[in-house]
Amino acid sequence: MGIRTAVAGASGYAGGELLRLLAGHPEFELIAATAHSQAGQPVTAVHPQLAGLDMVFAATDPATLADADLVFLALPHGQSAALAAALPETVKVVDLGADHRLRDAAAWSRYYGGEHAGAWTYGLPELPGRRAGIAAATRVASTGCYAVATTLALAPLIAAGAVRPDDVVVVAASGTSGAGRAAKTHLLGSEVMGDLSPYKVGAHQHVPEIKQATGATGLSFTPVLAPMPRGILATVTAVPTGDADPRAVLAAAYADEPFVHVLPEGAWPHTAATAGSNSCHLQATVDVDSGRVIVVSAIDNLGKGAAGQAVQNANLMVGLPETTGLSVFGVAP
């Protein structure tokens, strides 16, 4: 008998990846997958990659979820708080949405609108000193996809005093699954194949989350939509404070981390190498012309950027080895 798990909002891309991971997890038992408009449909009608999983979407209803030991919320931003409040305290909850990530209520309202529901334990185990808190928590707010990629690249450098926190410039490109599964014209294959385009330029909702997680005080963040289904590549630049080797700082910070790989010198991250995995690949150097530190990180936005990260947090919360049911290796080419 495994730990009973359920996924609310399982018809989206992060939800589908959660189902894949949970169905293959050796200790978790998947007891329910809920959806809104797809309730009553077979899971495989929405996620054909799960052929062989004989399950029907239930309606997203607290009673269905309360039967689980552990619930994952993969809902649109703003919908987690009410549902979570309706679940017993004994049910552990990992929220993949943004509702409970920010400690700054004003920042929440500015970027997401509405009233802030309050912060939960922030679920990025690789941040120094956070693992024990996650393991002890019953409510964990999993990190946003761009925030994972940027924070893992930047946090150790700011923490070590190796770069200034007030002039960070990030350009990060994401595969289209990061934009969700709603049918929108600008996300059609005909539009995105062969195309790169920025969006939400000048004001992205992950900025306050990244600042909170890294200690950055000045941060320009430009997201770009890239012609691939999965993957985030974040190029993070900052001004060094001295002569510290940024690669060495990162290598020291992540020496014992199973999912964060500082690549051998000269090798730069490829998003494709992280597809389907919970890994983050990092490399860093100092630009010869400008003197800026440049760090590049790659993740699978649905893996370490969403479902994988959530399962990693859940493993900690229930006392399992952190890597259970997760892959270090990507599916490539």
Next chain:
Amino acid sequence: MGIRTAVAGASGYAGGELLRLLAGHPEFELIAATAHSQAGQPVTAVHPQLAGLDMVFAATDPATLADADLVFLALPHGQSAALAAALPETVKVVDLGADHRLRDAAAWSRYYGGEHAGAWTYGLPELPGRRAGIAAATRVASTGCYAVATTLALAPLIAAGAVRPDDVVVVAASGTSGAGRAAKTHLLGSEVMGDLSPYKVGAHQHVPEIKQATGATGLSFTPVLAPMPRGILATVTAVPTGDADPRAVLAAAYADEPFVHVLPEGAWPHTAATAGSNSCHLQATVDVDSGRVIVVSAIDNLGKGAAGQAVQNANLMVGLPETTGLSVFGVAP
């Protein structure tokens, strides 16, 4: 202590996928990965998706491989026979190449050139009555990628007498990894993205293999290169002999198969849904205009079409459950 496994020719795409599967397999221990020009390089220099696997390519040398209980050969066609002959009989061998698939020496010579090395047990467990033979064998020739996709679609229909074996027309499109990892201009990303193009039209080497495996006597097979890294979609048409429902014939044939899924009526296969898995998705109908039976099958050419199939055979050969270390679910989107 697991079963000791090694991969010869591990620097190609099928080899890389084998390493991924073996490194994550709960019963197999990966003791060696060999290569030709890449010998001496870290595995991750060639396969960045395996970051975290600390292994260096050895030279492809019988002594290195003889130390394993089980050896996978992922070599170019024509190179398996000599290497296999140099391995002790006690070492079990799965060959992903074509050397030992055909019983017809003349067909081998016509399509591959050179002298035929002799047939081994043919490794497609879903063919009726073959499982026991594979389980008992010490040498197994794993099925070719196009042959897997076509044979799973066609063999039950011919076996049931539901279609004529003498007028089968197949058009099958493959992702680029099927063309290998050698640097060739026509395989550059700039050339293949946005492009569909047929190749080897009128004479493809998988034709005699498909005939042997299915009993087809007349078979036109046209392969097409498609702009995606992985996946094969085979459209198989044949002339019905009567009124049998082709979907029902397939559903009956594969009712107990863990990796072959006849999709619900109205759902047609997607290659993306099989990516990273060992599954084959099938659907069939009768064309209203021509009366032909049309069966479409989708696989991951590196999964069920190569490395996954090979591990499935290996599991049988060493007495493990056939599904050990393999995924039924695809990584999508």
Next chain:
Amino acid sequence: MGIRTAVAGASGYAGGELLRLLAGHPEFELIAATAHSQAGQPVTAVHPQLAGLDMVFAATDPATLADADLVFLALPHGQSAALAAALPETVKVVDLGADHRLRDAAAWSRYYGGEHAGAWTYGLPELPGRRAGIAAATRVASTGCYAVATTLALAPLIAAGAVRPDDVVVVAASGTSGAGRAAKTHLLGSEVMGDLSPYKVGAHQHVPEIKQATGATGLSFTPVLAPMPRGILATVTAVPTGDADPRAVLAAAYADEPFVHVLPEGAWPHTAATAGSNSCHLQATVDVDSGRVIVVSAIDNLGKGAAGQAVQNANLMVGLPETTGLSVFGVAP
């Protein structure tokens, strides 16, 4: 002062390509582009590739269109007939939709539903003996995209008696723009990239059109959606009646055609090579195993398959050289 042209239904993909061709045409003047829900929007809000074209979508209204010498209808199937009926006879009309292609009213009703509006002159100038009729017509029904690709491959072989008309098998793959610009989940970039999938298997609406244009009497046609924005690759197989060289038959039929290229022996068509052009590339051989004739054709579904073909017809209808404003050369890579 050029010939005054207008496009009805200009917000779709074929409509956008028409606008591109007309805006660059040396003899045509673009006076109006109409749309339904996008009426009142700048054309560039929908078609950013036309930046520099200062035009606003008008509503699709006969009065607006009646002001033109030549009107292109790029409307959803079933909507052309009523609009065309409301235009003066003096306005020449090219319909890119299906409404007026079929002579067989029963076939129309079966595949499209509703009442048949009657056949117009069929607009495929490369069919023997059709050019004069197109040049003399005031109403022309332009060929469907799959029908162009298949008919150009097949018609000369049937006309020459080189293949039997009763056992033709076609598998044709199209880029996603062929499925239109409506926001549908299964057409999202996340779904189609990395994916091949068939659709409308067993009953496709282009079958009666192809039969009518080629004389085929038995035709199995399976369409496949391919991960690229543009392009159709049709693999057409048929049973030869004798020893005629199919490539020679095609080369003779198209010797004087500016847009149809039978490739040098050994070279097979690439859809990417036709992108943005009005060309069709062809190659043919006889399959060594089955003896079937295999012809492969490639077009740009929005070029020769839609907007290019329509402009070619329009050029004929107004007495211009057929190639005016059209490109023989593709944009590749």
Next chain:
Amino acid sequence: MGIRTAVAGASGYAGGELLRLLAGHPEFELIAATAHSQAGQPVTAVHPQLAGLDMVFAATDPATLADADLVFLALPHGQSAALAAALPETVKVVDLGADHRLRDAAAWSRYYGGEHAGAWTYGLPELPGRRAGIAAATRVASTGCYAVATTLALAPLIAAGAVRPDDVVVVAASGTSGAGRAAKTHLLGSEVMGDLSPYKVGAHQHVPEIKQATGATGLSFTPVLAPMPRGILATVTAVPTGDADPRAVLAAAYADEPFVHVLPEGAWPHTAATAGSNSCHLQATVDVDSGRVIVVSAIDNLGKGAAGQAVQNANLMVGLPETTGLSVFGVAP
């Protein structure tokens, strides 16, 4: 009788695009296309998109080229100087390579190696005051692809004093054709599809060119390889000096330019919208969090970034309207 033109190095991607533009140019006559290892091959064997162009690659030989009025050099970096020196002064030359772009010989040697061949007139007509110089020159060094995208975004802002020149951060992603047509494993379709990866991080050869063209004094430039055949998207950030609206500065600078489009407010550039065209699309804003100016520009790396730009320069050099034979509109989707 048109102006006689020839292309040296016509077997690469920029060379192929030049041939396409020249073959469709109303005033230029294409008399020769030269190549190195492909000499003696039909042009269409290398560039199948040019089916219908009946020309064979000549060897790259000054005598062949001296017969033209105008020669385009599309050679690997370092090979233009010697060939240009062997051509008569009466032959006008546009070099698409880097040999003659930089005025700083030391920068040339540092990034390209070898001895500097000396600077020619720098061919970016949209830079203030440069058109007349290009029109008067017989030797023009066309701008590099990344330099076009970055310079058009940045130069007017520095010239207007709207941003500081000493803290510019650029991240620019390019389609794979920018990496050339040589067969390299890391450029295979299997490797690049689904992948984003940076390269030459920390030291890119376009940095001194961009500094020279824009007046930037501190510039961090990180290039990224993107999974598409064509297109560059450059995200350029800089520190504002005051309250100037960056979009207004750009709109004023390019008000009369036919090929540079500052998009309507709220619309951001798409690389796909520029494919096949000579256009550059721009948009700018001020980041609400960091206060940085963010400008994004999109071009076709083979169009405005290479062959289109070269033809634009050539048009000026021979006294034709600058837009002759070039398209403002992209081929999309």
